[in-house]
Amino acid sequence: MLIEVKNIIDKIKTEISSFKEKLSYEPKLVSLVVEPDESTKSYLNSQKRNAKKYGINLEIVESNDLINDLRIYNEDDATDAIFVARPLKKGYTELDIAKHIDPEKDVEGVSLHNIGSMFYEKELFVPCTAEAVVKIIEDTTDVRGKNIVILGRSTTVGKPVALMLQRHGRDATVTITHTKTKNLKEITTKADILVVAIGKANFVDRSFVKEGMIVIDVGINVVDGKIVGDVDKDVSEICQLTPVPGGVGSVTTAILMRNVFRAAINKKGDL
CATH class of the missing domain: 3.40.50.10860 (Leucine Dehydrogenase, chain A, domain 1)
Structure with a gap:
């Protein structure tokens, strides 16, 4: 089953519309x-x-x-x-x-200040892709107490997603894995939610997941002229899976555009 993200994007567009009303340019x-x-x-x-x-x-x-x-x-x-x-x-x-x-x-949320502020849950902007991942997860399920495994430890996805999912009010239990992680499949198959952001086309297949799991595919790779994710499409037959393209990337773009309006309004002192 593929996860639909249109509802999330519509909510962001509504937020943008409210911001537009506060700007005259x-x-x-x-x-x-x-x-x-x-x-x-x-x-x-x-x-x-x-x-x-x-x-x-x-x-x-x-x-x-x-x-x-x-x-x-x-x-x-x-x-x-x-x-x-x-x-x-x-x-x-x-x-x-x-x-x-x-x-x-910094509408991408990558500055030292914004990244550091995430530790205190007081950031102005967070990395857009990381926020997109969290929004999709929260729109799909209640994350409180869920066992979430992240493949990848980048500064723009893996690490910030982990921080955001552990913050007060979300309260997920998070495990980050990487290239040196041992017994990877034993870890991923125990997860309720799997986030994959490693940049390897179709790396995650059915052997990494269990039936009914939520799988967020952040990867964007080109294979034979086609865009594919880090997760094999067959996984959608037994799990809830975000599509590539049209999943995390689409939400990320909407968040980036919303952040531009937030930056403009913050400059005015109206945020």
Whole structure:
């Protein structure tokens, strides 16, 4: 069974509509990109069209000096929000972004301030994909007391998802696994909910799951020209599974757009 995310996206759109009423202008989102290839340019142009539908002015800036450009747009009053396009080119790391992006314009939730604030449950923004995962889980079931296993420990998905699911009021029991985890299938098959974010096409098959489990597939991989997830589609025959494409990614995009409005309103002091 595939998990439907339309209801979640509709709720986010309703939230965006309420934010729009508080703004008298079209908020500006700057996307910084270093040496983009054709696929990255195509992705950013599609995001620009998508942003326009939400009433956001997305400006794509090809950067020759990412750190300096972050400083420039941090200080630019006309820029409400910033995100840095991936993949990052050689010479830059995720930590560079985390250190230098303004937390109040950091709509991806990757700054040191926003990541650190998650420990205290007081963040302004959290990583969009992580929030999408949590929203989908909460829309599907009550997470309180659930045994949740996460495959992957990235700073944008695995780790923040774990923090968010353990926070007071959610109260899930979370296990993070990784490439050095032993007896992986013994761990995953005991879970109530499995989150997979490892970037390996169709890695998780039926042997990793049990019947009735909720499986959140965060992966986006290209195989023979087609987009596939980290979870084999056959898993949907015995589990509730998010589709790829059209699952976590769609919710993530809506959250990013909502965050642009939140950043603009926060700048006004109305959030």
